Amino acid sequence: MKRYLICLLSLLLLSGVSTATFAKGKKSKKKAQTTTAAAPAKKQSEYDKLFKDKQVKTSKGGIMTLHIVDDKLFVELPLKMLNRDMMLMSSVAEITDHTDSYVGLSPLRPLQVKFDTINRTVLLRRDRSQSVVADNGEEIRRALAQSNMPAILGSYKIKAFNADSTAVVFDMTDLFIGNESLLTAIDPRSETKLVLRGVSFNQKKDRSMLTDVAAFDDNATVTSYITYDSKIGKTYNKVTTAKLVRSLALLPETPMRPRLADFRLPLNVLGKYNYHSDYKLMDPVYFATRWRMEPSDQAAYDRGEAVEPKAPVVFYIDTTFTAQMSAAITKGILEWNKCFEAIGFKNAIRVRPFPTPEEDPQFSPQNFRYNCINYVPSLTGDTRVRTYVDPRSGEILRTTVMVCHNMTWEMPFEIFVFTAHADPSVRQRYMPDSTLFEHIKNHFTWLTGVDCFGMSYNLTSSAAFSSDSLRHNAAFTQKYGTTPSMLDIAKYNFIAPIDAVKKGFRITPVGVGEYDYHVVKCLYKPVPEAKTSEEELKVIEKWVDATVGNPVYRYENAKDCPDCGANDVGDDDIKNFKYALGNLQYCMENFDKWISDEDDPEYLYRNGIYNYLYRRYKQLLTQVAITAYGVKTYERKANDPVPSYEFTPYAEQKEALDILYANRYMPDWVQRPELVRLMGIQRERIEEHKDYLSLLMNATATRLFIYEGQGKDHFDHKRYIRYMFDKLFEKTRKGQKLSDEDFYYQTNFAKTMMASSKIVDRKAKYRDGSASALAAQIAGDPKVLDFSDPEACMKTVEEMPLLYSMNDVDFGRDEVSAQYGALKKWPVINTQSTRQLYYGILKELRQVVKPYINSSDRRTREHYRFIYESINRLID
Structure with missing residues (x-):
């Protein structure tokens, strides 16, 4: 015990x-x-309190950690990421209506941002500085910093520090589900916006919510559903919900050294204002936009060996595409590897299918590190590209291509119109796979060239080839195709003879051409001996200098240069018109026989072909008009052996005008009334033709002001007005019977002379001072222009669709990807003295019609009486 x-x-x-x-x-x-x-007991931290007893989804990445806590977004930002340059953008992952925006599209340009702190507040700042200091002007640099302070886009109270105080946590929910217009889902150029003018989209926060976050090594994404109510007055109401992925991507810590652009090259550029010390003139500087292309083995590259780049450009292609479509897109993009191989880079561009989650867990079309080619289930037939550029240096960081479903549905119409005369294999409802493959491949070579690699359009390139060579020399076309550059829009040899393919002609480009090798060299070839961007530019300028004067290497960026036509080939537009008109007539007279009733029982396809053929006829006429009034211009630097511009000789202008005015009467083969009756009720083609030709006539008049004072060797405005008067009233002077077209053109001309003389400005003899009925009628007619006011007149004409493009090329560029230099347009010339010319024409016109006001048939008498009495009312 x-x-x-x-x-x-x-x-x-x-x-x-x-x-x-x-x-x-x-x-x-x-x-x-x-x-x-x-x-x-251990005290609970503020950090722990944020997540305790709450539903939390966390994603950790290299630049930040993202938490969705219940319905809020908490951002855990490492302090080392403060003041690091980033890019913030918004892209559409899903949407209820593709007419509001496309899947894969970033509706607005990205924002350059950085995080900063003041007291216990985190600031999201937007940096929009467009200025650089070229030398060691520290005083100027400080002044610029004060004048270009980054704006505060958002402010967020710090909720907590992490355990080791290396990161701060704050709530950014409002930025990603609030009504931030800079991150909208709605495309400003959407089908809805373009068709329904005045439509407004109002975001509804109560129907918007966060859904997911994902953080990666160098970027992070926040996914949310954003809902909009849209309406126009009381007639149009709709609800749109978009799944949006907003990305924050870290910009390179050390920006790429900018490559300064030579404006004699077709480049997409980043413009900056260049300030100098010592009060030198402030001038613009342009950074070429380009991928960072550096040799993986510098020593081997220096020895002249071909090496792979450190960071090749890799495209990931949507597996939704058919195998044929995917193969054609891939081959078209990889065509540019030939140019990179010529400067020592092999496999510089690669194309891969979308990887599976097992192959690449981080892959997502919205992940900023991936360049994607997305399928878009839209009924439109276009293709859109968004390229993201480091705004500090011009380095291309990412590109996204969106291919709409109907692109390949609409392409056969264009192929048919341009090539059916030459290629019997396309004279059917459904294109052969091999033919469609070739055209899709060429389309994507062109598209990626002008939108993905830092280059831009060069519509002048195809003018280096002789029109006669393209028409008569099959061997030439087999070797050179249609153009020396895929940057041109010269996809078809539309002037090749009938059945040209059987005769050995090539009617499509051969791929990248001599000019493309030159541009890629100037944009991407390393210049190791240069220590600064300015030294590098001097080397590139010498490369360009060596090509000046050679038409193969000519580049021009002008609106009304005869050589700058889209879908144009060859060097002679007059010959082109004659060759193409015969080809067009052959197609117009036979196309309905080539398409069987079995393949097109409702005539829908044939109706589309007929409309395309007529649009092509209008394109050809427009190009003839540009030949008459255009000015050939050149991009040049001092001492270049080319002029700044060349006026078209009188004889060439006269021939072009004669063609234009001969075609004011619509050819019978264009009308095809017996066929139109099988296609359903539609506007009379001749009515559309009269409107368009009248517009071309007046547009020619407005642009010929630039020729004033150039002497008798050129057709100027005054000479053209007299030519116009003589042509349109030729039958009247001869006492001949007028056609419907004559009535229309004569009336329009008379009204235009009345408006241009300014006589219609006079008030009628009414005590209230109101305008006369005739003056009001003339002023309210959109087809009547006032030639004495060139600025207003040219503005009106530019708003009208002079050239009906079949592939609506968007020449507009955003702030971080703008084509170098301003598009050349006509200067506005004040020609008030021309009012006397129009007044004199009116007085003469009155005498021309006077003998017929009481003779001939009733319609003709009324027509001439209207002109005669209208002039009397205004003059007397």
């Missing part, structure tokens, strides 16, 4: 309980337990 008590006492001592406590019984034991529980 004694031994038992000793053991029990020892056990109690080892367990930390004293014998005194044990002896006090149950009450004392309870007190001891309370004392033990009251020992100091």
Whole structure:
């Protein structure tokens, strides 16, 4: 018994309980337990409180950690990421209506941002600085910093620090589900916006929510559903919900050295204002936009060996595309590898299918690190591209291509119109796979060239080839195709003879041409001997200097240069028109026989072909008009052996005008009334033709002001007005019967002369001073222009669709990807003295029509009487 008590006492001592406590019984034991529980507990941190007892989804990445806590977004930003340059953008992952925006599209340009702190607040700042200091002007640099302070896009109270105080946590929910217009889902150029003018989209926060976050090594994404109510007055109401992925991507810590652009090259550029010290003139500087292309093995590259780049440009192509479509797109993009191989880079561009989650867990079309070619289930037939550029240096960081479903549905119409005369294989409802493959491949070579690699359009390139060579020399076309550059829009040899393919002609481009090799060299070839961007530019300028004067290397960016036509080939537009008109007539007279009733029972396809053929006829006429009034211009620097511009010689202008005015009477083969009756009720084609030709006539008049003072060797505005008068009233002078077209053109001309003379400005003899009915009628007619006011007149004409493009090329560029230099347009010339010319024409016109106001048939008498009495009312 004694031994038992000793053991029990020892056990109690080892367990930390004293014998005194044990002896006090149950009450004392309870007190001891309370004392033990009251020992100091670890204090819960502010960081822990944010997540305790809440539903949390966390994604950790290299630049930040993202938390969705219940319905809020908490951003955990490392302090080392403060003041690091980033890019913020918004892209559409899903949408309820593709007419509002396309899947994969970033509706607005990205924002350059950085995070900063003041007291216990994190600031999201937007940096829009467009200025650089070229030299060591520290005083100017400080002044610029004060004048270009980054704006505060958002401010967020710090909720907590992480455990080791290396990061701050703040709530950014409002930025991603609030009504931030700079991150909208709605494309400003969407089908809805273009068709329904005045439509407004109002975001509804109560129907918007966060759904997912994903953080990666160099970027992070926040996914949310954003809902908009849209309406126009009381007639149009719709709800649109978009799944948006907003990305924050880290810009390179060390910006790429900018490559300065030579404006004699077709480049997409980033413009900056260049400030100098010592009060030198502030001038613009342009950074070429380009991928960072550096040799993976510099020593081997220096030895002249072909090496792979450190970071090749990799495109990931949507697996939704058919195998044929995917193969054609891939081959078209990889065509540019030939140009990169010529400057020592092999496999510079690569194309891969979208990887599976097992192949690449981080892949997502919305992940900023991936260049994607996305399928878009839209009924439109276009293709859109968004290229993201580092605004500090011009380095291309990412590009996204969106291919709409109907692109390949609409393409056969264009192929048919341009090539059916030459290629018998396309004279059917459905294109052969091999033919469609070739054209899709060429389309994507052109598209990626002008939108993905830092280059832009060069519509002048195809003018380097002789029109006669393209028409008569099959061997030439097999070797050179249609153009020396895929940057041109010269996809078809539309002037090749009938059945040209059977005769050995090539009617499509051969791929990248001599000019493309030149541009890629100037844009991407390393210049290791240059230590600065300015030294590098001097080397590139020498490369360009060596090509000036050679038409193959000519680049021009002008609106009304005869050589700058889209879908144009060859060097002679007059010959082109004659060759193409015969080809067009052949197609117009036979196309309905080539398409069977079985393949087109409702005439829908044939109706589309007929409309395309007529649009092509209008394109050809427009190009003839540009030949008459256009000015050939050149991009040049001092001492270049080319002029700044060349006026078209009189004889060439005269021939073009004669063609234009001969075609004011629509040819019978264009009308095809017996066929139109099978296609359903539509506007009379001749009515559309009269409107368009009248517009071309007047547009020619407005642009010929630039020729004033150039002498008798050129057709100027005054000479053209007299030519116009003589042509349109030729039948009247001869006492011949007028056609419907004559009535229309004569009336329009008379009204235009009245408006241009300014006589219609006079108030009628009414006491209230109101304008006369005739003056009001003339002023309200959109087809009547006032030639004496060139600025207003040219603005009106530019708003009218002079050239009906079949592939609506968007020449507009955004702030970080703008084509170098301003598009050349006509200067506005004040020619008030021409009012006397129009007044004199009116007086002469009155005498021309006077003999016929009481003779001929009733319609003709009324027509001439209207002109005669209108002039009397205004002049007398």
